[in-house]
Amino acid sequence: MSTMENISAHRFTDGKPNLRRYQQARWDEPVIFELSQPGERAILPPELEPGIEVDTHDALQQLPPGMRRTQAPALPELSQNRVLRHYLRLSQENLGADMNVDVGQGTCTMKYNPKINEQLARDPRMSELHPLQDESTVQGILHVMHQMEQVICEVSGMDAVSLQPRSGSQAIYANIAMMRAWFEARGEAGDRDEIITTIFSHPSDAACAKVLGYKVITLYPDADGYPDLAAMKAAVGPRTAALIITNPEDTGIFNPRIAAFVAAAHEVGALACYDQANANGLLGITRAREAGFDLCHFNLHKTFATPHACGGPAVGACAVTAELARFLPRPRVVKEGERYRIDQGEAQSIGKVAAFMGTASIVLRAYAWVMNLGAAGLREVAEIAVLNNNYIMSQLLKIPGLSAPYAAGKRRIEQVRYSLAALSEATGVSSGDIGLRAADYGTHYWTSHHPYVVPEPATIEPTEAYSRADLDEFVQIMAQVAHEARTDPAMVLSAPHNCPTKRVQDEYLEDPKRWAITWRAWQRKLAEHGTAA
Known part of the structure; x- marks a missing residue:
């Protein structure tokens, strides 16, 4: 009789998590305005009831002339299932607090938001x-x-x-x-x-x-x-x-x-x-x-x-x-x-x-x-946040080239701004590069506020929301990326590879003529350059 295969064996070594096999969905998803089809509707609002019309008269006429539209708003027209597909596809191209070990958001503090509280807010x-x-x-x-x-x-x-x-x-x-x-x-x-x-x-x-x-x-x-x-x-x-x-x-x-x-x-x-x-x-x-x-x-x-x-x-x-x-x-x-x-x-x-x-x-x-939580629970939040932070710090500091500047040898409270300066000097790979490569393993981190007072910074904050297994997984990813920076820096410098988007070219951000923050503004810029769709 053949031995039954243990399909979970690859996930752990000596109780520690191995790197998770990760490939993010990639959709060539248009902007929702590009998906618009005249006449499509996701919902049909009811016709105005005669009694309401009598009571309210023409509501638009009660608005000052300067506040009335001269034409209908240019909204996208889509069926309900196409709206659903559009936003679900976009969601598959994201990382976030409910999808990955999000301890790398530093001062933004991405802790778990209990879903029962979300239900309360939507009641x-x-x-x-x-x-x-x-x-x-x-x-x-x-x-x-x-x-x-x-x-x-x-x-x-x-x-x-x-x-x-x-x-x-x-x-x-x-x-x-x-x-x-x-x-x-x-x-x-x-x-x-x-x-x-x-x-x-x-x-x-x-x-x-x-x-x-x-x-x-x-x-x-x-x-x-x-x-x-x-x-x-x-x-x-x-x-x-x-x-x-x-x-x-x-x-x-x-x-x-x-x-x-x-x-x-x-x-x-x-x-x-x-x-x-x-x-x-x-x-x-x-x-x-x-x-x-x-x-x-x-x-x-x-x-x-x-x-x-x-x-x-x-x-x-x-x-x-x-x-x-x-x-x-x-x-x-x-x-x-x-x-x-x-x-x-x-x-x-x-x-x-x-x-x-x-x-x-x-x-x-x-x-x-x-x-x-109650009063005792709130104190426990603080105690676990401090414990988690000092545990992950003890593990991350084992990675060659990573340090915790200032107050040498002292513990931290709920976050640490690390420095990857030594690793960067040895490899030519910046902290920002390492953060992008971490996205290929389903996580990421935030570097720091500018200016970078801590050189090549990485700000990690586990809060009370993450387990030891979560923290071990994050450390494993960081250790792997640091190893890649030493052995195959080109791989890290060209990351991310498993994500739907690649690197933003900084020169685009420096030239306001080449980008826009709204669809209509983008269309105007294309028209100005004679390249409108």
């Missing part, structure tokens, strides 16, 4: 709400928003919260605007025109300060790789408005002297703002209030397991002390007895930073995640 009782409904009809979501504010207060130690900002950068902007309003109320705004940050804090900290008119002073690491406290004390003075700092920084290094940095700001009358967008390694362990901060923010689409969605929808929750609460964006949810109402806020509020109350469906997802 008609949520999805069919309208922001202009009477508040008596939206008590449920107002309750959720109010409760989520209390969660953020508890997690941060702060006294008041706004969920209105729709991104982390918008939350940073709102926090700086509130600090400016604080100094305006004290008659000091004209004197305090400097904001201090660090080179490894998120670039949005400096960028938002600059947009609001502040001079930005950037601190660099000391000899040990930590933010330089001596440089901080030398930089503060009567012109300092605030310290804005990410901790742990984008390198994953936690500043053990953070309270001393805050104290140095307070000693000169400045405020201290905590960019806590990514708090995966801190939940239930440290709080902004205990370090003395006046303001902070959290990205619900990072720490609280809601969709990042390419920059939106999102929520950047601003949290402040009682002294700054009057400056929070408005409107806000207020509880009166057992009812909730939308309050337009204090006269000193910085006003709206987004329409209505923000992104309600994201708040609902985050609230469901928190309620499912």
